Amino acid sequence: MALLSLEQVSVAYDNHFILEDFNLQLEKGQLLSLLGPSGCGKTTTLRLIAGFLNAEQGKFMFSGQDYTHVPVNKRNFGFVFQSYALFPHMSVYDNVAFGLRLRKLKEAEVKKRVLRMLDIVSLNDFEKRLPQSLSGGQRQRVAIARALVIEPDLLLFDEPLSNLDANLRVNMRVEIRRIQQELGITTVYVSHDQEECFSISDQVAVMNQGKIEQLDHPAAIFKYPASEYVARFIGFGNFISFENRNDEGEDIELSTKGFNFQAVKRLNGAGNKGLLGAIRPDDLQLLVNVVDSKLVSNTLPGTVQVSTYLGRSYQYEVETELGTFTVNQEMEEPFRQGQRVTVYFPKEKLVLVQ
Amino acid sequence: MKEGNRALSLYTLLVFIFLLGPLAIISVTSFEPGTILKFPPEGFSLRWYKNIFEVSMFMETFKTSVIVSMLGNLLALLLGVPAAYALSRFSFRGRDTLNALFLSPVLIPGIVLGFTLLRYLIVVYGLPIYAGLLIGHTVIMLPFIIRVIASSLANFDFAVEEAAQSLGAGRLYTFYKIVLPNIRSGIMAAILIAFLESFNNVDISVFMTGPGVSTLPIQMLTYVQNYFDPTIAAISVILMVLTAALMFIIERLMGFAYFTKR
CATH class of the missing domain: 3.40.50.300 (P-loop containing nucleotide triphosphate hydrolases)
Structure with missing residues (x-):
């Protein structure tokens, strides 16, 4: 007791x-x-x-x-x-x-x-x-x-x-x-x-x-x-509202506006509830090549809007069709403002909240 | 710049002369050997100082004044300390109103307050004059007691009180062992300021004195109506010295900055 x-x-x-x-x-x-x-x-x-x-x-x-x-x-x-x-x-x-x-x-x-x-x-x-x-x-x-x-x-x-x-x-x-x-x-x-x-x-x-x-x-x-609320409070700065969700496969299949995403299923359903995707700026990755995001899941094409230097990494504001995302990335040569990039959402880092 | 400073110094000097000049004149005239108050004095004598102690009314009313001021002070403390504590410690509906109410005797002209007290305490309720005098003085001291102690409590972190309670102390024990020792100088200053206010009071006392019961300031007033000898100047000097001594103690206890803030 x-x-x-x-x-x-x-x-x-x-x-x-x-x-x-x-x-x-x-x-x-x-x-x-x-x-x-x-x-x-x-x-x-x-x-x-x-x-x-x-x-x-x-x-x-x-x-x-x-x-x-x-x-x-x-x-x-x-x-x-x-x-x-x-x-x-x-x-x-x-x-x-x-x-x-x-x-x-x-x-x-x-x-x-x-x-x-x-x-x-x-x-x-x-x-x-x-x-x-x-x-x-x-x-x-x-x-x-x-x-x-x-x-x-x-x-x-x-x-x-x-x-x-x-x-x-x-x-x-x-x-x-x-x-x-x-x-x-x-x-x-x-x-x-x-x-x-x-x-x-x-x-x-x-x-x-x-x-x-x-x-x-x-x-x-x-x-x-x-x-x-908890996600925002503890630093999950990026959110995506999904329209569809399918739990039948090995991963959870999600989609919105023609973009497909996957999120890892976890034991006892931790971080697997709801239709709102959340991810930390540290867990997003920026790729130089532009891929066709309608075909490759967990990616979004975007444009670098703002770049700031944080010491250990650079922080970027990237504008995409699903809104603006904040990405922290360690790199030697930073992305330029206005550069076309691809935002990659690792499926094991993508959390679903209510 | 230099010019401005000199002008300012002169101005300050004039203000001081304006403030202290009359006091200096009174002090000097109190040593006049003759029977009529005049300036400049024609010699040096302590004759009128001796006279104070020979006129029995002065000694009696001095005693009354001291007793009334001290007893009234005690009553005002008994009422004022809990009131100041409640006003500082708790926020409740009507707190500001209550605060204003407690300070109102300072805002109302003394004559009005004195007359009202006479009209009700003595005429309607038939209280003895001495009791009326005591109540009147308690009323005029209360705002000073509350104000000074409340400003002393304003600096007190009431979490300290909660800490004592969480360690097992009851409310009363906490007040005596934790709160009181930390506002002691504020209470001392409140007592002294209230005492001065009461001891020098004329406008309330004038209604609350009667046959056989009078305070020193009222006796002085009566005296100057009948005599024009330097006794009154001599008493003034003694009172000034006493007041200055008390103010010095207050300044030492809390500093005057305490009363000018807020």
Whole structure:
């Protein structure tokens, strides 16, 4: 049975539903990311789990108990805030000790646990420092230590890395994943950064307008988005609407306006649903020879409209009869603007979404 | 450029003379040895300073003023701190209206407020004068308390409060252990500013004083109507020094920039 489950939960603000009939399950020890643009309801979901918000309808079950009406200070969940939210008037030591002292532990025990936790987050000699004298990364580590030291039943992160600079962000997310796995603590992580979510999660839930569009392993979402929304969000920049679809053969046969395409059939139908073809700019190829696309499937003739240099590759906007496609291609000699080319869609990269 | 600077310096100097000149004149005349207030003084004497402490009404009304200002301050804090907290922490329907309402005593002319309080508290409800005076002063201090504490809370990240709760602290405990220590200087400044506002108030007090109960500014007003000796100048100097000392403390606590922003 799932450790955490939200059942038919609704949250409204000013007569407007932020979450409606929302469901979510999470197994013990897993790290689940809620991914989506701002306003998609991911932070609301997290604050609901934390207990900062109340659901109008529905139930929140945790570890077999009804937590719907358990107040935030009785939940024993650790929460790491985007702004770190350290207590400005307390030293690093007192910040971390705060939750333990509330649990009426003996001062010797408090000390032992605080020092051990500061060791885990590599802040050994910082006990006496005040938060304002720490760097962003150090503050974030204090915040994590403070949330972890109470041995929470669940750890919640609200965009914890968005105030850090790019390099530190990568280091910290590795750190968060290491600590989470070391302590085997069930975690819900909210972010709008897909790379961040994919790199640290066991499960990713892509959210849109208060609903989960897709919940799966990061690799599965990355390769086989289930909907157009997810495909767009994770970088499938090119779409083709097909008119006909035939599943009888070895591959799925598709066609529109006289052009024929094939897409590979996959086990359990991942990335095989619907009539909208999606493909990443990196997966399209441009060929110099112009072929007769009505005869050769998975090709489209086109003209290079714009060419930009991305460093590792060139990016082209190619105009075809089925619309404009974006193609990233590594090459020595770039295509010229106005050059006639053929766009090739490898059938194993073409994904069908709804 | 040089020319402009000189003209500007002169202008600034004139403004300062305009502002501080009367204060300087009062200060100097307070040392007049004669029985009539005049400028320039004809000598140097602390006679009228001594007189303050000999006129019992001054000492009594000073005591009343201090008690009313301090008690009223306490009442205004009890009402104002939760109000400022609620106005900063929560967004709810009618918040702006409520905000305006709390600040309204500053906007209404003191005479109107004083008369209204007299008309209702004393005449209609028959409250004792002392109680009326206390309520009146609480009302005039409240906007300052709310305004200053709210601006102090505006810099406070309420996620910090949520962090304490997620670690197991109740609402009240969080307020005392986390919120209060972080707005302490704001509260101190609010107390001092409200105290000055109340201590120097004339327009409300004038309606709320009566036989046997009066505040120092009202007593001073009565005194100058009957006497023209330099005692009043001497009191003014003492009050100026006290006020300056308080303002200095406020400046040290929060800086005046706190009140000019927003």
